[in-house]
Amino acid sequence: MEKRAHFSGWTLPLLLILPQMAITVIFFYWPASQAIWQSFLREDAFGLSSEFVGFENYLALFEQPEYYRAMVTTIIFSTLVAFFSLSVALLLATQADKNIRGGHAFKTLLIWPYAVAPAIAGVLWIFMFHPTLGTLARPIRAAGIDWNPMLNGNHAMILLVLSATWKHISYNFLFFLAGLQAIPKSVIEAGAIDGAGPMRRFWTIVFPLLSPTTFFLLVVTVVYVFFETFGIIDAVTGGGPAGQTTTLVYKVYADGRLGGDLGGSAAQSVILMVIVIALTAIQFRYVERKVQY
Amino acid sequence: MMKKSLLGALAFGLATSTSAFAQTEIQWWHAMTGANNEVVNRLAEEFNNSQKDYKVVVSYKGQYADTLNAGIAAFRAGNAPHILQVFEVGTATMMGAKGAVKPVYQLMAEAGEKFDPKAYLPAITGYYSTAKGEMLSFPFNSSSMVMWINRDELKKAGVNEIPKTWPDVFAAAKKLKAAGHDTCGFSNAWASWAHIEQFSAWHNVPMATKANGLDGFDTEMKFNSPVHVKHLQNLIDLQKDKTYDYSGRDSKSEGRFTSGECAIFLTSSGFYGNVKANAKFDFTSAPMPYYPDVQGAPQNSIIGGASLWVMGGKSANEYKGVAKFFAFLSDTDRQAKLHQESGYLPITKAAYEKTKASGFYEKNPVLETPLKELTNKEPTENSRGLRFGNMVQIRDVISEEIEAALAGQKPAKDALDAAVSRSNQILRQFERTVR
Numbered sequence: 146m147e148k149r150a151h152f153s154g155w156t157l158p159l160l161l162i163l164p165q166m167a168i169t170v171i172f173f174y175w176p177a178s179q180a181i182w183q184s185f186l187r188e189d190a191f192g193l194s195s196e197f198v199g200f201e202n203y204l205a206l207f208e209q210p211e212y213y214r215a216m217v218t219t220i221i222f223s224t225l226v227a228f229f230s231l232s233v234a235l236l237l238a239t240q241a242d243k244n245i246r247g248g249h250a251f252k253t254l255l256i257w258p259y260a261v262a263p264a265i266a267g268v269l270w271i272f273m274f275h276p277t278l279g280t281l282a283r284p285i286r287a288a289g290i291d292w293n294p295m296l297n298g299n300h301a302m303i304l305l306v307l308s309a310t311w312k313h314i315s316y317n318f319l320f321f322l323a324g325l326q327a328i329p330k331s332v333i334e335a336g337a338i339d340g341a342g343p344m345r346r347f348w349t350i351v352f353p354l355l356s357p358t359t360f361f362l363l364v365v366t367v368v369y370v371f372f373e374t375f376g377i378i379d380a381v382t383g384g385g386p387a388g389q390t391t392t393l394v395y396k397v398y399a400d401g402r403l404g405g406d407l408g409g410s411a412a413q414s415v416i417l418m419v420i421v422i423a424l425t426a427i428q429f430r431y432v433e434r435k436v437q438y
Numbered sequence: 439m440m441k442k443s444l445l446g447a448l449a450f451g452l453a454t455s456t457s458a459f460a461q462t463e464i465q466w467w468h469a470m471t472g473a474n475n476e477v478v479n480r481l482a483e484e485f486n487n488s489q490k491d492y493k494v495v496v497s498y499k500g501q502y503a504d505t506l507n508a509g510i511a512a513f514r515a516g517n518a519p520h521i522l523q524v525f526e527v528g529t530a531t532m533m534g535a536k537g538a539v540k541p542v543y544q545l546m547a548e549a550g551e552k553f554d555p556k557a558y559l560p561a562i563t564g565y566y567s568t569a570k571g572e573m574l575s576f577p578f579n580s581s582s583m584v585m586w587i588n589r590d591e592l593k594k595a596g597v598n599e600i601p602k603t604w605p606d607v608f609a610a611a612k613k614l615k616a617a618g619h620d621t622c623g624f625s626n627a628w629a630s631w632a633h634i635e636q637f638s639a640w641h642n643v644p645m646a647t648k649a650n651g652l653d654g655f656d657t658e659m660k661f662n663s664p665v666h667v668k669h670l671q672n673l674i675d676l677q678k679d680k681t682y683d684y685s686g687r688d689s690k691s692e693g694r695f696t697s698g699e700c701a702i703f704l705t706s707s708g709f710y711g712n713v714k715a716n717a718k719f720d721f722t723s724a725p726m727p728y729y730p731d732v733q734g735a736p737q738n739s740i741i742g743g744a745s746l747w748v749m750g751g752k753s754a755n756e757y758k759g760v761a762k763f764f765a766f767l768s769d770t771d772r773q774a775k776l777h778q779e780s781g782y783l784p785i786t787k788a789a790y791e792k793t794k795a796s797g798f799y800e801k802n803p804v805l806e807t808p809l810k811e812l813t814n815k816e817p818t819e820n821s822r823g824l825r826f827g828n829m830v831q832i833r834d835v836i837s838e839e840i841e842a843a844l845a846g847q848k849p850a851k852d853a854l855d856a857a858v859s860r861s862n863q864i865l866r867q868f869e870r871t872v873r
Contacts, residue, residue: 189871191535192514196870205867211860275691295686296677296845383687384834387842403503404831405531406867 177418183411190405202412211388212396212413219392222306223370229310230366231359234317239347241318242325252322259315263373267380270308294382298389301382305390308381309374316369317362324358325351356436364428371421393417464494464759465519469505469744471498473711474579477780485766492759502744503830506531509749513538518749520760523578525744526565527829530651532747533574534827534872540748540757542764543572548754549761557768557786561738561812565823566745569653575745576764580783581708582739582808583628583636585727589720591619591701604727607702608672611681614701623681624702627689630836631742632704633669634661639821640726640811641665642737649819651826655869659861661836662854665732670843670850677844684844687837706742707808710781723807725814737821739811741783781805783812827868832861 152158184202188195206212241252258266273281276293285292294301328351336346352359375395378384384391384399391399394417401410470478475498482494499505502525509522513535524532532539546553555563555573566575585607587600592610595617601607611623626632638645644660651657676682683700685691695703696716704726713721728735748760766772773789776782778798784790790809793799799806815821826832836857843853 187871189534190510190531191538193535193537194871271690295691296684296841298845385687385838385841386845387847388838399834400831402507403834404828404864406828406831406864409867 180411180414180418183407184415185408186411187408190407198408202408203416206409206412206416211391214388215391215393215396218302218390219371219394222302222309222374222390222392223367225302225306226309226313226370226374227363227366229306230313230317231362233310234314234362235321235355235359237314237318238321238325239351241322255318256315258311259313259319261312263312263376264380266308266312267377270304270311271381274304294386296386298386301386301390305378305381308377309370312377313366313369317366320358320362321355324355328354360428360432360436363432364425367424367428368421371417371424393420461493462491462755462759464492464521464756464763466494466496466521466523466746467499467505467509467519468496468523469499469502469525470523470579474780477776481767481776485763488766489762492762494759494763502528509747513749518751520749520752520756521763522747522749523744524575524747526742527824527826527833529566529575529745530655530825530827530829530868533825534655534868536872538750539574540750540752541572541574542576542748543574545748545757546761546764549758551761551765553761553765557788559783559785559787559790559812561817562741562783562785564817565741569649575747576767577741577745577785578743578767578782579708579780580741580743580785581706582741582783582811583632583704583726584707584723584807584811585725586695586703586705586709586713587722587724588695588698588701588717589722591617591698591719595619595701600722600724601702601727602724603730604669604672605730607727608676608681611676611702615679615681619699619701621680622683622694622700623676624704625683625685625691625694625700626704627685627692628705629684629687629840630833633673633840634666634836635824636726636739637666637669639738639740640728640736641732642734642818642820643732644820645824646826649822650824651865652819652822652824655827655865655872657826657865659858659865662851662858665729666854667850669729670840670854674843674846674850678846684841687834687841707783707805708743708781710804721804723804725807725811736811736814738814738817739808740821740823741812743782777805778802783808826861826865827872828864832864835860835864 185197185199186195187198187202237255241248241255245251261269271279273279274285274292274294276282276286276295282292291297292300294304332350332354333346336350341349371392372394374392375398378390378392378395379398382390384395393413397410397413397417400406400413404410466478466482468475468478478496482496486493497519499508502523505522506524506528509518509524512518518538543553543555555567555571558573558577562577562580563573566577567573585601591614592598592600595610595613597610597613599606601610607624615623635645638650638661643663643665644650646657646659646661648654648657673682677684685694685700685703689705689709692703692705692709692712693716694700695705695709696713698719707723710723725736726739746764748757752760768786770786770788770792773784773786774792774796777784777789777793784793794806839848839853839857839860842848843850848856
């Protein structure tokens with residue numbers, strides 16, 4: 146049977162989708178079109194003078210070696226964060242799904258980090274890993290590692306990946322847990338009766354059945370890393386040392402808000418928007434094929 | 439903090455509302471926290487009590503950069519405050535915004551307030567004046583960079599005299615390191631401010647052409663000179679074994695001094711309140727070190743901190759109130775008191791002289807160090823101040839290159855060349871927007 150509502154006329158359906166359309170237009174299409182328009186202008190911070198410069202902001206961007214470096218940094222950063230936040234969340238979710246005493250308390254505790262504001266999460270991590278003041282930096286140094294995220298780009302990146310991952314694990318955990326609980330116990334029990342061990346049951350039954358959730362989370366996590374991590378970056382490294390943790394979105398923020406270069410910043414955000422749209426399209430086109438609903 | 443000041447303003451508003459008919463409100467947006475926030479609130483309250491026609495209303499708008507952005511956004515939306523506190527590196531941005539701001543010298547002349555630009559300390563007002571000496575914004579909280587010294591640790595390491603020159607500092611740091619300070623011989627906050635901006639002024643070498651941008655926006659960076667390269671190379675060499683240890687581009691790591699880890703630490707004189715509250719050792723401040731083989735060094739230091747900008751497009755009556763408030767702030771007794779209590783630099787010569795005559799500095803020599811630096815010599819065109827568009831971004835670029843050099847990724851010369859050429863691009867970009 147078809148699930149389709151029947152309306153007589155256009156008025157009611159239009160009225161019903163109007164609020165959603167209004168929200169999308171006001172909070173997405175309008176600012177996005179503003180950004181596109183602004184990316185063709187050169188403006189001072191106060192908006193006193195503005196000059197149409199065509200594609201000059203874009204061309205200037207592609208002449209900067211720093212811009213390409215930010216792209217590479219973004220790829221490294223997003224791959225690491227996506228991998229760790231998905232795999233750790235899945236591991237935690239499978240463990241929490243077991244019947245253990247106090248399971249509810251664990252589940253609640255695991256969700257908490259999601260409620261922490263990015264900047265606060267950043268400050269928290271910087272306090273733990275500050276080269277000289279950090280409580281966790283001391284044992285690392287005692288172990289003979291010259292821990293110094295202030296000058297060593299790799300250390301700064303590790304710190305950033307840790308904090309961004311930590312922040313996002315809760316979200317992924319929550320969805321994985323819900324996904325796991327939706328898998329019928331009978332299927333797993335059937336596997337067990339056929340003699341499949343826990344690992345085998347996981348990879349051949351649970352993981353494929355979980356694939357819609359995994360796919361959804363992959364898309365959301367990539368969007369998270371691309372757009373929502375600048376607060377953490379700002380608090381933890383400020384894009385340093387020597388620009389080695391400046392990602393595309395942080396560069397948009399730094400050039401626009403700190404640098405007052407609105408045109409260049411708008412051009413960057415347009416490019417970023419295109420990249421994320423393309424990435425999501427690719428994910429839907431190729432990864433979704435392997436998903437079994 | 440915000441809530442408190444809001445409540446304070448509210449309570450004050452209620453208390454005075456009976457007597458205050460047709461009072462003109464003067465909005466003052468600022469970025470001061472902690473003890474400095476109290477100072478702002480107290481000043482507004484004292485001014486409001488001193489007369490009946492105007493009422494200064496203060497609002498805290500976040501950090502310096504946030505406050506500037508809030509002011510810009512408010513201006514674009516057509517409801518800018520009357521007075522906006524802007525940090526020193528935002529000066530060129532404000533100056534470039536013709537029509538958005540009202541120069542202070544014009545304001546004072548039009549309002550007919552008594553105003554003598556010569557009464558102010560030139561080392562401070564120079565930063566905020568045109569090449570002709572016209573004061574554009576009103577200096578509020580000023581500081582300079584000094585070298586903080588942990589006397590106890592220096593003594594323990596066998597350093598009997600406070601180092602004066604850079605070679606002295608390097609030698610002292612080596613001794614400190616040998617005496618157990620193996621993670622930090624000496625360090626500094628504000629990397630670009632310390633090693634490029636103040637360093638250039640203190641050694642009387644240009645950071646950029648056109649009197650460091652004061653004489654025009656077509657300025658070009660020059661801080662890759664041999665003196666700069668030599669200094670950065672020294673730091674690179676010392677970073678290898680942590681005789682020098684980098685502490686970041688901002689002031690987040692100032693705790694390395696108060697915790698006792700770094701016994702020699704260059705940062706703002708405004709660090710005073712923090713040191714006084716937290717340092718459990720005998721401390722003092724000394725002038726910044728210099729290279730004795732550079733002719734004319736030490737010259738004079740430049741200021742940091744913030745000034746008050748008057749926004750454009752307000753009524754004549756409102757401007758009169760702002761002018762009255764600035765005259766109120768310039769009062770000698772008030773300035774002297776403010777300086778002695780808060781550690782801000784006094785902005786008038788009279789307040790400085792008065793504090794000196796009272797014998798205050800004999801008991802508190804730490805507070806005189808930045809003043810001695812600022813007034814060490816008559817400022818030259820290399821040491822009057824800096825005025826670069828998009829300076830916030832330029833500072834980041836400079837810090838980035840310094841970091842790359844200290845991490846051993848490039849030699850000093852390459853890093854400074856790259857910083858100069860990248861900064862010049864930013865300057866050209868700014869120049870085009872203000873044309």
